[in-house]
Amino acid sequence: MSNLRWKVITVLVVFVVFATVGVYPILAARFRLPAPAWLKAKELKLGLDLQGGVHLVLQVQTDDALKFESEREMERLREALQRQSITVANIKLIDPARFAVEGVPAGKDAEFRNVAAEGGANFDRSSGTNGTYTFTMKLPAQATLREEAVTQGRETIERRVNELGVAEPTIAQQGANNDQILVQLPGETDVDHAKEIIRSTGLLELKLVEQGPASTKEDLAPGGVVPSGMDLVTGAGDTGGGTSHYLVRKVPAVSGVDLKNARPVPDENNRPAVSFTLSPEAGRRFGKFTSENIGRRLAIVLDGRVQSAPNIDGRITTDGRIYGSFTQQEAQDLALILRSGALLTRMDYLEEQTIGPSLGADAIRSGIIASVVGLLSVVAFMLVYYKISGVNAVVALLFNLVILLGLMAYVGAVMTLPGIAGFVLTMGIGVDSNVLIFERIKEELEAQRGVRASINAGFGRVFWTLFDTHIAALISVAFLFQFGSGPIKGFAVTLFFGLMSNLFTSIFVSKTLFDVALVRRHQVATLSI
Amino acid sequence: MHIFKNTDYNFLRWRWHAIVLSWAVILAGAALFMTKGIPLGIEFAGGTAVVVRFDQPTTTEKVRTALDKSMAGGEVIIQPYGDRALNQYLIRVPTVGAESGNSLSSEAARVENALKQGGLGNFTRQAAQIVGPAVGRELRDKALLATVFSLAGLLAYIAFRFQFSFAVGAVVATIHDLLVTLAFLVIFRYDMSLNVIAGILTITGFSTNDTIVIFDRIRENLRSMRRDSLGHVINVSINQTLGRTVITSGTAFLTSLALFFFGGEVLHGFAFTMVVGIATGTYSSVFIAAAIVSFWRGAAPTRAAAHAPATLAAAPQQPTRKSKPQRKARAS
Numbered sequence: 001m002s003n004l005r006w007k008v009i010t011v012l013v014v015f016v017v018f019a020t021v022g023v024y025p026i027l028a029a030r031f032r033l034p035a036p037a038w039l040k041a042k043e044l045k046l047g048l049d050l051q052g053g054v055h056l057v058l059q060v061q062t063d064d065a066l067k068f069e070s071e072r073e074m075e076r077l078r079e080a081l082q083r084q085s086i087t088v089a090n091i092k093l094i095d096p097a098r099f100a101v102e103g104v105p106a107g108k109d110a111e112f113r114n115v116a117a118e119g120g121a122n123f124d125r126s127s128g129t130n131g132t133y134t135f136t137m138k139l140p141a142q143a144t145l146r147e148e149a150v151t152q153g154r155e156t157i158e159r160r161v162n163e164l165g166v167a168e169p170t171i172a173q174q175g176a177n178n179d180q181i182l183v184q185l186p187g188e189t190d191v192d193h194a195k196e197i198i199r200s201t202g203l204l205e206l207k208l209v210e211q212g213p214a215s216t217k218e219d220l221a222p223g224g225v226v227p228s229g230m231d232l233v234t235g236a237g238d239t240g241g242g243t244s245h246y247l248v249r250k251v252p253a254v255s256g257v258d259l260k261n262a263r264p265v266p267d268e269n270n271r272p273a274v275s276f277t278l279s280p281e282a283g284r285r286f287g288k289f290t291s292e293n294i295g296r297r298l299a300i301v302l303d304g305r306v307q308s309a310p311n312i313d314g315r316i317t318t319d320g321r322i323y324g325s326f327t328q329q330e331a332q333d334l335a336l337i338l339r340s341g342a343l344l345t346r347m348d349y350l351e352e353q354t355i356g357p358s359l360g361a362d363a364i365r366s367g368i369i370a371s372v373v374g375l376l377s378v379v380a381f382m383l384v385y386y387k388i389s390g391v392n393a394v395v396a397l398l399f400n401l402v403i404l405l406g407l408m409a410y411v412g413a414v415m416t417l418p419g420i421a422g423f424v425l426t427m428g429i430g431v432d433s434n435v436l437i438f439e440r441i442k443e444e445l446e447a448q449r450g451v452r453a454s455i456n457a458g459f460g461r462v463f464w465t466l467f468d469t470h471i472a473a474l475i476s477v478a479f480l481f482q483f484g485s486g487p488i489k490g491f492a493v494t495l496f497f498g499l500m501s502n503l504f505t506s507i508f509v510s511k512t513l514f515d516v517a518l519v520r521r522h523q524v525a526t527l528s529i
Numbered sequence: 530m531h532i533f534k535n536t537d538y539n540f541l542r543w544r545w546h547a548i549v550l551s552w553a554v555i556l557a558g559a560a561l562f563m564t565k566g567i568p569l570g571i572e573f574a575g576g577t578a579v580v581v582r583f584d585q586p587t588t589t590e591k592v593r594t595a596l597d598k599s600m601a602g603g604e605v606i607i608q609p610y611g612d613r614a615l616n617q618y619l620i621r622v623p624t625v626g627a628e629s630g631n632s633l634s635s636e637a638a639r640v641e642n643a644l645k646q647g648g649l650g651n652f653t654r655q656a657a658q659i660v661g662p663a664v665g666r667e668l669r670d671k672a673l674l675a676t677v678f679s680l681a682g683l684l685a686y687i688a689f690r691f692q693f694s695f696a697v698g699a700v701v702a703t704i705h706d707l708l709v710t711l712a713f714l715v716i717f718r719y720d721m722s723l724n725v726i727a728g729i730l731t732i733t734g735f736s737t738n739d740t741i742v743i744f745d746r747i748r749e750n751l752r753s754m755r756r757d758s759l760g761h762v763i764n765v766s767i768n769q770t771l772g773r774t775v776i777t778s779g780t781a782f783l784t785s786l787a788l789f790f791f792g793g794e795v796l797h798g799f800a801f802t803m804v805v806g807i808a809t810g811t812y813s814s815v816f817i818a819a820a821i822v823s824f825w826r827g828a829a830p831t832r833a834a835a836h837a838p839a840t841l842a843a844a845p846q847q848p849t850r851k852s853k854p855q856r857k858a859r860a861s
Contacts, residue, residue, distance in 0.1 A: 059663070175667070176667055191634070191657075192634070195634075349633045349634075349659075349661070350633075350661040350664055351658075351664050352633055352657070352659045353657065353658040353659070354658075356580075356653075356655040359580065359656050362611060362612075363795060365793075366791055366793030367793065367796075369791040370788045370791040370793075373787040373790075373791050374784035374787035374788065377783045377784070377786075377787060378780050378783060378784060381779070381780060381783065385776070417795050418727060420792075421792065421796050421799060421800070424784050424787060424788050425781065425784055425785070425788075425803070427780075427784050428780045428784030429738075429780075429781050429784075431777075431780045432777035432780060435776045435777045436742065436773055436777065439770075439776070468686075468687075468690055468741045469737070469738045469741045471686060472683055472686060472738070472741060473734040473735055473737075473738065474734075475679060475682040475686060475734065476679040476682070476730055476733040476734025476735075477731075477734055478682075479678050479679040479682070479730065480679075480727060480730040480731065480734075483671050483672060483674075483675035483730065484723075484727065487724075488723060491727055491731075492727075495731070
């Protein structure tokens with residue numbers, strides 16, 4: 001008796017707890033009932049397919065990171081060789097992680113080795129014929145660079161998405177090499193805008209102009225030969241319209257990483273522009289640089305294109321401004337991208353999906369109809385087939401659903417359309433356990449074992465069968481979870497929790513209900529089953 | 530109420546009919562697969578899909594004519610999407626704007642422009658999905674691996690809980706269910722989408738349910754019917770559990786039907802997979818799984834053959850009455 005009392009209390013407590021976490025927040029949101037904030041936060045979240053929004057998958061071109069590193073090492077080597085006046089025929093990139101130095105003079109071989117050994121701990125050197133040396137980046141260094149590139153990309157995208165003001169975005173790494181970035185923006189509808197902002201490189205460089213502007217490239221680099229340490233960049237013409245070319249120093253005076261802030265402001269003529277603030281350290285550097293170069297031009301290069309090339313009128317420290325023929329929106333976007341930092345590697349879109357809010361609403365509607373029809377048909381069947389005992393199964397089923405909702409809300413799972421399918425299936429598969437138990441009880445009753453003994457035997461014998469069927473199902477659900485992404489994961493999670501809670505309700509709750517029903521009747525002759 | 534009360538069907542005698550029937554379905558599916566292939570969902574094939582909602586009623590043919598004007602040729606798939614009254618159409622083309630990059634979505638814009646010029650009245654874009662070619666390959670491998678691992682997991686678990694011959698029976702029955710379900714998907718021309726794959730993986734787990742229930746009864750009966758042939762024990766066990774096999778599948782079947790008819794466009798393929806999978810799962814539990822066990826172990830009397838289960842091996846010579854309480858003690 002007291003054992004039974006504890007069972008009843010357990011069942012009730014479980015019900016109240018899960019109903020509070022799982023069901024009440026949904027009702028509260030629907031009918032505007034009062035709910036504390038922590039409970040409101042537990043409201044079951046809807047996936048993109050139900051809520052509408054944008055789903056993007058980007059591939060990080062991690063080769064870029066290797067290439068930058070190789071180029072940096074090539075540049076270092078070139079300068080060091082120049083200082084030691086060792087002339088080589090050529091230094092060229094073979095692939096992102098490999099470069100070659102050709103034509104090292106035979107007499108300077110030992111000196112070259114010394115120079116090469118000074119830096120470049122990340123590279124393995126191998127010598128070939130005719131003074132050719134190949135430098136290959138070490139594999140651990142490659143792996144680290146690739147990993148850093150993806151992490152940097154993800155963090156940059158996170159900052160940008162946060163600046164966009166999307167509520168509850170998902171940004172995660174995925175893919176076989178973990179080098180893809182998944183971005184989900186619930187409720188966002190302007191895909192093109194979001195895509196542009198996420199993927200823009202946003203690399204700002206302020207470089208001293210050595211020559212230019214000129215109207216053709218030939219004026220600055222006769223025969224296409226760019227002087228070493230220089231870059232040839234293109235941009236808008238000084239007088240508006242047309243393109244101009246500039247010969248600028250390769251190494252920027254300051255760049256995007258030195259930025260502290262950027263914001264859109266109107267310029268003197270009330271046209272949109274972007275003003276930026278440098279960090280104090282960069283400001284000191286920039287102050288020294290500008291005071292040394294008064295009267296010369298400074299190119300503001302964004303993503304490899306000159307935005308403008310104003311004259312340096314005086315010493316500038318931390319504050320600057322980028323002019324261009326921006327629209328208000330462009331100025332805002334540029335400020336956002338500059339604030340969130342540059343992407344060091346290129347990214348390409350692999351996949352993109354947008355779901356309009358009305359399509360999501362349709363999906364919710366059909367999901368609810370299917371759930372209700374599924375529930376009603378199962379309830380009708382159980383009541384017709386098992387009569388009063390069917391009520392027991394129906395109560396256990398409702399318990400199952402409440403616990404399932406509660407578990408999902410508790411772990412913060414996201415409800416997707418396949419998740420709703422999992423919910424519906426849980427009803428159909430959940431009552432299986434009751435059917436197994438009831439059929440066994442019937443069998444025991446037919447063997448004239450008495451009601452109470454039959455019920456006990458029914459539950460006792462079927463336990464291991466249920467255990468086995470549930471484990472078998474959980475095995476495949478686990479692999480389903482492993483396989484799936486987004487909506488499918490939601491489905492697997494729903495099934496998983498559904499199976500777990502079903503084991504509890506069909507055995508413990510259902511048995512307790514029988515015990516409660518029989519407790520006051522000492523001689524039970526019949527059972528409605 | 531009680532269906533299939535005290536039945537006495539000889540299921541093992543029908544095993545050859547069942548095997549012929551199953552092979553017929555599977556081969557029909559395979560033949561169709563060889564000749565016409567199976568349509569791949571956009572997640573696997575890559576491409577561009579756009580769902581548009583027209584202000585005025587239109588037809589698939591009209592949409593096609595409109596698209597043909599400016600998007601000549603190409604395999605354009607046009608399907609009504611969702612409720613007819615919504616005037617919604619899904620338009621799918623096998624290409625994407627570029628291999629990668631921002632222009633991935635340019636193909637979607639091209640479809641929209643073609644529709645605008647087609648003179649079908651105003652429409653709004655409800656959804657778009659653009660999948661690059663690299664995505665599908667990775668998914669295909671993952672789906673295959675998940676299925677194989679899942680089967681291996683089942684084999685190991687059932688071998689651990691029952692015996693190896695039972696595990697083989699259950700896994701063969703499950704593979705049978707997968708093949709039959711695939712055959713039906715091919716015959717009814719469903720797209721191999723992510724959701725359908727999810728359905729197939731679900732079937733892998735749930736089609737063993739009925740099988741396990743029957744095996745459980747066989748294991749129990751093997752203890753009390755030690756002098757009978759394995760074939761007889763199997764038949765008795767299937768008959769004893771026939772009612773619950775049909776009912777448990779029935780309830781799952783009912784809910785899958787609810788999904789099929791009311792779950793909406795996106796879940797259609799998934800629900801179809803579940804409906805077929807549950808039906809064939811029940812059929813294979815009754816006709817295939819136990820038949821495999823009897824093939825595997827031959828028709829020898831149970832006593833010689835059934836030594837393997839751990840619970841049995843512990844007390845091989847004990848009379849039946851004594852082994853029962855022992856089982857109960859474990860179970861409670």
